[in-house]
Amino acid sequence: MIQQLINKIQKTEAPIVVGLDPMLDYIPEQIKEKAYKEKGETLAGAAEAIWQFNKGIVDATYDLIPAVKPQIAMYEQFGIEGLIAYKKTIEYCKEKGLVVIGDIKRGDIGSTSAAYAVGHLGKVTVGKNTYKGFDEDFATVNPYLGSDGVKPFIDVCKEEKKGLFILVKTSNPSSGEIQDKLVDGKPLYELIGEMVSEWGREHMGDSYSYIGAVVGATYPEMGKILRKLMPKTYILVPGYGAQGGKAEDLVDYFNKDGLGAIVSSSRGIIAAYKAKNYEKFGPEAYADASRQAVIDMREEINTALVKGGIK
Numbered sequence: 001m002i003q004q005l006i007n008k009i010q011k012t013e014a015p016i017v018v019g020l021d022p023m024l025d026y027i028p029e030q031i032k033e034k035a036y037k038e039k040g041e042t043l044a045g046a047a048e049a050i051w052q053f054n055k056g057i058v059d060a061t062y063d064l065i066p067a068v069k070p071q072i073a074m075y076e077q078f079g080i081e082g083l084i085a086y087k088k089t090i091e092y093c094k095e096k097g098l099v100v101i102g103d104i105k106r107g108d109i110g111s112t113s114a115a116y117a118v119g120h121l122g123k124v125t126v127g128k129n130t131y132k133g134f135d136e137d138f139a140t141v142n143p144y145l146g147s148d149g150v151k152p153f154i155d156v157c158k159e160e161k162k163g164l165f166i167l168v169k170t171s172n173p174s175s176g177e178i179q180d181k182l183v184d185g186k187p188l189y190e191l192i193g194e195m196v197s198e199w200g201r202e203h204m205g206d207s208y209s210y211i212g213a214v215v216g217a218t219y220p221e222m223g224k225i226l227r228k229l230m231p232k233t234y235i236l237v238p239g240y241g242a243q244g245g246k247a248e249d250l251v252d253y254f255n256k257d258g259l260g261a262i263v264s265s266s267r268g269i270i271a272a273y274k275a276k277n278y279e280k281f282g283p284e285a286y287a288d289a290s291r292q293a294v295i296d297m298r299e300e301i302n303t304a305l306v307k308g309g310i311k
């Protein structure tokens with residue numbers, strides 16, 4: 001799957017993931033009204049609204065991008081109905097040829113991680129039958145329970161030819177409270193980066209490992225260090241746009257081959273119609289605003305890569 005992701009990045013010339021984080025506040029009134037008319041102001045109504053909203057965005061952007069990253073929390077808040085919308089979104093994105101990165105941030109003791117891995121990336125056996133649960137292509141994993149929490153995900157990825165992005169240095173303001181603490185004289189995120197690189201060495205695709213890392217766009221100095229520490233690791237870079245990450249800060253997350261990083265933006269794309277730059281589109285044309293925001297993000301990143309001597 002890592003090579004498929006790379007091929008799509010090269011084909012679209014867009015090292016970009018669109019984050020599908022459909023908060024009700026971002027969904028235009030006409031979509032919510034229709035969904036509530038059909039299913040009421042209920043969890044089912046909310047789930048219908050987020051599904052229709054996602055569908056509009058995917059239809060408007062799928063030809064420009066390699067991948068999407070649905071954030072499971074935005075669906076889980078609506079209970080089972082929300083999870084059905086999550087699954088429908090995954091299936092639809094795959095039909096459209098997109099790679100799906102499930103932002104699930106799981107990780108637990110070994111036996112529980114194994115169940116998460118099966119449910120999201122693998123197959124479960126029921127009597128004589130086997131079923132795929134959510135069936136994302138990649139999942140995000142929290143490694144802070146240690147290797148027994150990560151290994152079950154790696155085993156399923158090997159079996160299913162899928163991949164992971166393991167949290168190394170997250171984009172949020174307080175990530176340093178834990179992740180920057182010195183352990184044996186080194187920041188914890190560097191130690192985790194070394195572990196991810198080591199796991200990746202044993203699980204290589206053609207040129208990059210299918211065991212990737214998450215490094216936030218909001219910490220470019222650390223991104224530069226981690227790029228060198230994990231040369232064969234694909235880096236998922238959240239925090240672009242709404243959290244303040246800028247294209248010119250991201251050049252050092254890439255390798256000289258122009259690959260090695262994929263930048264994620266959620267609110268900056270899906271709620272673009274609410275931003276000043278795109279307000280001319282209005283809520284009716286929210287999906288066109290998202291399309292324009294993807295085109296602009298691609299241009300910003302590629303221009304920064306050219307200026308930085310990467311492309």
Ligand SMILES: O=c1ccn([C@@H]2O[C@H](COP(=O)(O)O)[C@@H](O)[C@H]2O)c(=O)[nH]1
Pocket residue numbers: 019021071103169170171172214215216238239240241242243264265266267268
């Ligand atoms: O370090 C991390 C890891 C994951 N995320 C997730 O990415 C999106 C960011 O949304 P924006 O609207 O583009 O800010 C969201 O789903 C986070 O849970 C992250 O931000 N930082």
